[in-house]
Every structure is written in structure tokens, then in C-alpha cells.
Amino acid sequence: MRITIAKKLWLSFGILILVLGISGLVSYLQIQKLNGALRQVLVVSEPMDNALLEIEISIDEIARAIYGYIRTNEAWHLKTVQDSETSLKYFIDKFVQLTNDKLEKSFGMELKDFYEKFRKLCLTIVALGQEKQRSRVLFVKYIKQTGDLIDLELQRDLEKEGPDTFRKRENALAMKIALHTIFEAIVGQVSESEPEAVKNIRIASGRFERSETLFEKTIISNSELSSFKEIHRNFHETMENGSHFLGIKDRLRAEIEIFDREIKWAESLLNDRAQPLLREETRSGAEAAMKFGAATITISLSMAVIAILIIGGVTLITTRDIIRSVRILKQGSEKFGKGNLDEKIFVKTSDEISEVATAFNVMAEKRKEAEEKVKESAEKIKMFSYSVSHDLKSPAIGIYGLTRLLRKNYGDMLDEKGKDYCDQILKASEQVASLVEDINVFISTKEAPLAFEKIQLEEVVRAAKDEVASRLTVHGIQWVQPGDLPEIKADKMSILRIIRNLVDNALKYGGESMTKIQIDYQSADRFHIISVTDDGIGLKKEDSKEIFEVFKRKKTSSPVQGTGLGLAIVKEIVARHHGDVWMEPGDEKGAAFLFSISKNL
Known part of the structure; x- marks a missing residue:
């Protein structure tokens, strides 16, 4: 089968597309697994943890x-x-909806049972509290009426003198004191225990009855007798209501004890059983995410290596055959030019070069057979030479174009749509590679050991400046830094990455109006504080928290694309240096990114 050079080029391009597509698909599937693991942590575990917290708050x-x-x-x-x-009911139902495994569902059912018991217990306590209040009102009413009647007896016949009158008042006063003691024991008890209060009530009641008996003996008139009976009747009503009041208090105390036990049980369920389970699930989800992340990086790198090897192999095979054929064709043509018409050109390929070689061989045969007819066939040979020249020129142009294609990844052989596809593929590949690299860096910033050592901050800042020197020159941006940066203790490569990311962020998003990037340092009690300030388009205060989160970027009109991990990496590194990072918008334009590093590393 005849395979032209163009077909070989398109075949190579197709293999390139296929390999890149497979690589991208495998990377996409791994990233989906990574997203699934992260979603398990962020969408399930965190809401369940929040629901448990709200349940605990509602119970409290x-x-x-x-x-x-x-x-x-x-x-x-x-x-x-x-x-x-x-x-409480809402968040218990929400927790139940979020449960997945058998143990979580068991917790959910226990919480629902707890809610029903807890609600009935609350209704019982509220009802007892209301009954206690009504009983207290009646008790106070009767004890006040009894006290008022005793006061009337104390005021009766104030002008009279004599032993009987004195004893009557003495007994009435004793009843008043006993009544007050009963009131304090039943209603006004604050610090004394329940058995002590019952004892005091019994003693005071006995004193009241003895004084009542003695008072009865001093009665000399019907009005006094009627008043005495009213006092006696009210006292018994008082004691009955007081006893009822104490009974309600006892029942209420018992229900409160049950109430306290239920709360402690719920706290034990939430804090000692459910929370550790959720923490374990969160830890497992994070480990799974890290595992998928590492697998994604490994597979992507492996696919990239395989793609390079396959593309290199296809390119080598294609170019080797073409170059070999061209070399054979060149050598044969040189021999023909020297008059060696017996030399045959053998090309093993089945493309245009093979056709040219065949044409050369045919030409040599014809020339050999027609030596004696040269003069007669001069015009034919001349025309034939023009034809051969034309046939040689076309392959030569193709060979030149092929060489450029081989040097420039076949770009000149494609139309604009093909080039656009290539650009899209390259751009997508670069973005995937950049994202994979940033995820790798983000994970390594969490797990890689840090080498805390004394470093010269000025050397780190100078290294960051050298990396972007050409970009500063191209855009005419001034670099400003103090001349006396101190020695600090930190991980050198991590600090360089922080400053590099912040400076790169300023260069990407500062805009065309930016003219200056300034590095500053200040010393606090427990921290080194370093800042990177620019006078570009700036940020708003409300953006200061979101921009440091994973995959979060401020929406701008800038065409610059990023992965959304640069500032998140800065935040993670700073956290591992026991510091913080924040953004302060400029007064009119620009923004300052500041980060602190503990002095006690």
C-alpha cells in the first residue's frame, strides 16, 4: 500500500493526539477520584460535624x-x-440525612430517641414548674392570712394589762415566729439541705400547735374564739399547701436529676463516641485525598514519559526512513550526474521518494538504451529533464518543509484550524501540568519536612529578584528593598517560595499601571513580619480571606490564568512556620501581602 509523506505526518500527528488524549483522560479520572475524596471531607464530614455542634448548642x-x-x-x-x-430536631434530622454507614445511622437513631425522651422530660419539668408556682401562690396566700389573723390578735386589747393578756400575746407571738420559720423552711430555703428543712418544718409546726393550745386557754370571748378557729383553719390549709408544695419540689428535683443524666448521656454520645468517629472519617478522607493526589502525579508523569517515548519513537521511525531515502536518492543522483548509468537506486519506502527513485532508475535505463539516439531524442530528453527537474523540486520542497516540521513539531504543515487545535492541546497540557505541579507543591508543603536554619533574608530576597529580573526590566517595574535585612531562622526554600509566589502574583495581576514592587521587614515581639507591596490595580478588603483558600482566585478582567493554589501554598507554608498571612489594600491603589514567621522555631 502506498503511504505518502503527508499520510505519515498525519499519522504521527494522530498518534500524538491519541497519546495526549489518553494521558489527559487518565489524569482526569485520577483528579475526579481526588475531588471525590476531598468532597467526602468537605461536603459530608464537615456538615455532620457542624450538625453535631449545633445539636450540642441546642441542648445547652x-x-x-x-x-x-x-x-x-x-x-x-x-x-x-x-x-x-x-x-434541636432540625439538626438531628439533618445529621440523620447525612449518615452513610451503619454506625452513623445508629448514632442518628439514638439521637432521635433521645430527642423524644428529652422533649417529654422538658414538658414534664415545665408542667411541674407551673404547678410549683401555683402551689407556692396558694401557700403564701394562706400563710399570709394566718399571719394577718395573728397580728390582729396581737393588736387586740393593747391597753389591757394582766397575766392572761400577757400570756395570750406571748403565745400569739410564738405562733407568729413558728409561722415565719415554716415559711422560711418551705419557700425561703437557700442553703440548707432538704432533710434539714423538713426537720425545721416539723419543729416549727409543733411549736405553733403548742402555742395554739396555750393561746386557746386564754380565750375569754366569742370573738376571740371565732378568731382562734379562723387561725386554726388557715394554719391547717397552710400546712396542707406547704406539704403539697414540698411534694412538687421533690418530684421536680427528681425530674431535674433525670434531666441532668440525659444531658450527660447526650454529651457522652456527641463528644466521646460521635466526634471521634467523624474525626477518624475526616482523617481517612484526607489520607485518601493525599493518596489519590500522589497517584495522580505519578500516573500523569508516567503518561507524560510514555507519551514522549511514543512520540519520539514515531518521529524517529518516520524521519529515519525519510532521511535514509533522501540520502540514497542524493547518492544515486550524484552517481547519475557523473555518468554512472548502471547504478540503481533502491528505496524501500512506498512514498513519493520511492517514486522519484523509480523515475531515476527508469531514466538511467532509457538513457543507456538511447545513447546512440541522443541527437534524435535531444528534444525529448530535454523535455524529460524539465519534467524530472520539476519532480525533484517538489520532493525537495517537501523535504525542506518536513525538516522544518520535524524541528517545529509539524506546525507548518497544518492549517489554522489544526494549529488552533494544537495550541488548545498545548495550552490544556500546560494547564494540566501546571495544576499537577501546584498540587504536588501544595501536598509537599503539608508533608515535606522543613529544615529550620539560620538564613540571610537578603540572600533569599535577592534570589527572588534574580528570578524575575527580566520581567521587571520588560515592564519597567522598580524593585525596592531595605539594605539591612536581618538573619532569621526558617526553611530557606520555603521562604523563597513564599516571596516568589507573592512577587509572581503581583506581576500577574498588578496590571499595566504597576510601577513598583517593594519588599519590607519589621520585627514584632514574637514574629518576623515580611511584606510584598505593589502599586497595581489593587484588591478589596473583602477579598482578603477568600484569596488564600484552595482553588480560589479573585475574578478580574486580566487574561492571565492561574491554578488558584499560589496563595494557598503561601498560607500553608506560613502556617508551618507558626505564623499568619494577610492582605491589606492600598489607600488608593495597590495591595500589600504580609506574612509573619515565629521567632521561636
């Missing part, structure tokens, strides 16, 4: 509202309980 708010209502009986506490119960 309910507990504080319940305790507050028991102490003060203020109605707004009940509104807080209702709102917090609604929030």
Missing part, C-alpha cells in the same frame, strides 16, 4: 432555659425552650 440552650424557668418562672424561658427544641 434548652438546659439553661429550663433551669432559668425553674428559678424565675419567667415566660420568655419557655419561648427559648420551644425555639431550641425546634432547632
Whole structure:
């Protein structure tokens, strides 16, 4: 089968596209796995952790509202309980929706059962609190009525004197004191224990009844007898309501103890069982992400090496055959030129060069057979020579174009659409390579050991400047730095990467109006603070947090494309130096990126 040079070139180009496509597909699948692992951490584990935190907060708010209502009986506490119960149910349901495995679902069911028990317990405590308040009101009412009646007896016949009157007042006063003691023991107890309060109530009640008996013996009129009966009746109502009040308090105390146990159980479930599980899942997800990231890098690099080898092999085979054929053709033509018509040109390829070689051989045969007819065939030979010359010129141009194609990756043999496809493929390949490299750097900044040593900051800044010197010159940007930068303790390559990334960021996004990049240093109590400032288009204060996150870039009109990892790498390196990084917008234009490094590394 005849395979032309153009077909060979298109075949090589097709193999190139196929290899790059397979490489890109494999890298894409690995990146999808990496994204899946990261999504497990960011979309599932983090919301579950937040839901557990909100559950714990809701339980705490309910507990504080319940305790507050028991102490003060203020109605707004009940509104807080209702709102917090609604929030608690919402976040428990949300946690249940996010659960995946059997253990997580078990936690979810335990939380739902807890909610039902907890809600019923809250209703019971609130009802007891309301009943306690009503009982207290009745108790206070009767004890006040009893006290008022005793006060009337104390005021009766104030002008009368005598032993009976004195004893009557003495007994009435004793009843008043006993009544006050009962009130304090039942309602006003603050520090004394429950058994002590019951003991005091019993003693005070006995004193009241003894004083009541003695008071009865001093009664000399029907009005005094009627008042005594009213005091006696009110006292018994007081004691009955007081006993009921104490019973409610006992029941309420028991429910509060159950309430406290349920809260402790929930805290144990959330903090001792659920949280460690989620932390383990987060750790596993992060390890899986790192594993897929490393695999992505390895596979991408392997595919790149394989692609280079395959393309190199195809190019070598194609060019070797063409060059060999051209060399044989050249040698044969030189021999023909010297008159050696017996020499045959043998080309093993099945392309245009083989046809030219055949034509040379045919020409030699014809010339050999027609030596005696030269004069007669001069015109024919002349025309034939023109034809051969034309046939030689076309392959020569093709060979020249092929050589340029081989030197410039076949670009001159393609139309604009083909070139555009090549540019897109190259651009996409560069972006993929850049992204893979940045992911590698980002992971290495998390895991690679740091060599903390004393370094000259001025040398690091000078190295960063040397890397961008040509770009500074081309854009006419002034570089400003202090002349007395100190010696600091840090990882030298990491500090160079930080300054390099910040300077590169300024050059990429500073805009055409930028004229200066300035490096500054200041010393704080516990930190070295280094800044990179430019006078370019600047940033807004609200962009200061987002731009340091992974895959986050500020949206601008600049055509410059980035991976969104440069500032995230800076943030990670600074964190490993126990420092921080932040951005401060300029007054009118420009921005300053500052980072701190601990002095105690």
C-alpha cells in the first residue's frame, strides 16, 4: 500500500493526539477520584460535624432555659425552650440525612430517641414548674392570712394589762415566729439541705400547735374564739399547701436529676463516641485525598514519559526512513550526474521518494538504451529533464518543509484550524501540568519536612529578584528593598517560595499601571513580619480571606490564568512556620501581602 509523506505526518500527528488524549483522560479520572475524596471531607464530614455542634448548642440552650424557668418562672424561658427544641430536631434530622454507614445511622437513631425522651422530660419539668408556682401562690396566700389573723390578735386589747393578756400575746407571738420559720423552711430555703428543712418544718409546726393550745386557754370571748378557729383553719390549709408544695419540689428535683443524666448521656454520645468517629472519617478522607493526589502525579508523569517515548519513537521511525531515502536518492543522483548509468537506486519506502527513485532508475535505463539516439531524442530528453527537474523540486520542497516540521513539531504543515487545535492541546497540557505541579507543591508543603536554619533574608530576597529580573526590566517595574535585612531562622526554600509566589502574583495581576514592587521587614515581639507591596490595580478588603483558600482566585478582567493554589501554598507554608498571612489594600491603589514567621522555631 502506498503511504505518502503527508499520510505519515498525519499519522504521527494522530498518534500524538491519541497519546495526549489518553494521558489527559487518565489524569482526569485520577483528579475526579481526588475531588471525590476531598468532597467526602468537605461536603459530608464537615456538615455532620457542624450538625453535631449545633445539636450540642441546642441542648445547652434548652438546659439553661429550663433551669432559668425553674428559678424565675419567667415566660420568655419557655419561648427559648420551644425555639431550641425546634432547632434541636432540625439538626438531628439533618445529621440523620447525612449518615452513610451503619454506625452513623445508629448514632442518628439514638439521637432521635433521645430527642423524644428529652422533649417529654422538658414538658414534664415545665408542667411541674407551673404547678410549683401555683402551689407556692396558694401557700403564701394562706400563710399570709394566718399571719394577718395573728397580728390582729396581737393588736387586740393593747391597753389591757394582766397575766392572761400577757400570756395570750406571748403565745400569739410564738405562733407568729413558728409561722415565719415554716415559711422560711418551705419557700425561703437557700442553703440548707432538704432533710434539714423538713426537720425545721416539723419543729416549727409543733411549736405553733403548742402555742395554739396555750393561746386557746386564754380565750375569754366569742370573738376571740371565732378568731382562734379562723387561725386554726388557715394554719391547717397552710400546712396542707406547704406539704403539697414540698411534694412538687421533690418530684421536680427528681425530674431535674433525670434531666441532668440525659444531658450527660447526650454529651457522652456527641463528644466521646460521635466526634471521634467523624474525626477518624475526616482523617481517612484526607489520607485518601493525599493518596489519590500522589497517584495522580505519578500516573500523569508516567503518561507524560510514555507519551514522549511514543512520540519520539514515531518521529524517529518516520524521519529515519525519510532521511535514509533522501540520502540514497542524493547518492544515486550524484552517481547519475557523473555518468554512472548502471547504478540503481533502491528505496524501500512506498512514498513519493520511492517514486522519484523509480523515475531515476527508469531514466538511467532509457538513457543507456538511447545513447546512440541522443541527437534524435535531444528534444525529448530535454523535455524529460524539465519534467524530472520539476519532480525533484517538489520532493525537495517537501523535504525542506518536513525538516522544518520535524524541528517545529509539524506546525507548518497544518492549517489554522489544526494549529488552533494544537495550541488548545498545548495550552490544556500546560494547564494540566501546571495544576499537577501546584498540587504536588501544595501536598509537599503539608508533608515535606522543613529544615529550620539560620538564613540571610537578603540572600533569599535577592534570589527572588534574580528570578524575575527580566520581567521587571520588560515592564519597567522598580524593585525596592531595605539594605539591612536581618538573619532569621526558617526553611530557606520555603521562604523563597513564599516571596516568589507573592512577587509572581503581583506581576500577574498588578496590571499595566504597576510601577513598583517593594519588599519590607519589621520585627514584632514574637514574629518576623515580611511584606510584598505593589502599586497595581489593587484588591478589596473583602477579598482578603477568600484569596488564600484552595482553588480560589479573585475574578478580574486580566487574561492571565492561574491554578488558584499560589496563595494557598503561601498560607500553608506560613502556617508551618507558626505564623499568619494577610492582605491589606492600598489607600488608593495597590495591595500589600504580609506574612509573619515565629521567632521561636
